[in-house]
Amino acid sequence: MSDPQEDYERTLDALLTRDDRYRRDAYFFVQAALDFYQRQHRTGRRAEHVTGQDLLRGIRELALAEYGPLAHLVLNHWGLLRGEDVGEVVYNLINAGLMTKTEEDRREDFAGVMVFDEAMANESTW
Numbered sequence: 001m002s003d004p005q006e007d008y009e010r011t012l013d014a015l016l017t018r019d020d021r022y023r024r025d026a027y028f029f030v031q032a033a034l035d036f037y038q039r040q041h042r043t044g045r046r047a048e049h050v051t052g053q054d055l056l057r058g059i060r061e062l063a064l065a066e067y068g069p070l071a072h073l074v075l076n077h078w079g080l081l082r083g084e085d086v087g088e089v090v091y092n093l094i095n096a097g098l099m100t101k102t103e104e105d106r107r108e109d110f111a112g113v114m115v116f117d118e119a120m121a122n123e124s125t126w
Helices: 005-016 026-042 054-076 083-095 115-122
Strands: none
Touching: 005 026, 026 054, 026 083, 054 083, 054 115
């Protein structure tokens, strides 16, 4: 029987070979932010749809919680500068079969929503 984590890693390796714009950590962080958002905002309703804007909110919140004032620099280092980059990561994961989408989801849902440097510039929650 194959190990799901090993399968995920192999699929991610293949994805990174095809598209190296974003670092491996960016993919793991987007997945972690989805789980984080669902735990924080969808208690008891994990199956409820998470929109692109919801996911970006989760990324912002988790990055600030994990990395404090360096959050935007960490995201930038991984290639995540703005919402559109997250959309690219999400759609790479979808195309690789590592994430799912609904009929209503569009890559454009991530466009013009957030620039991480600006969204975290004056954050004082740490």
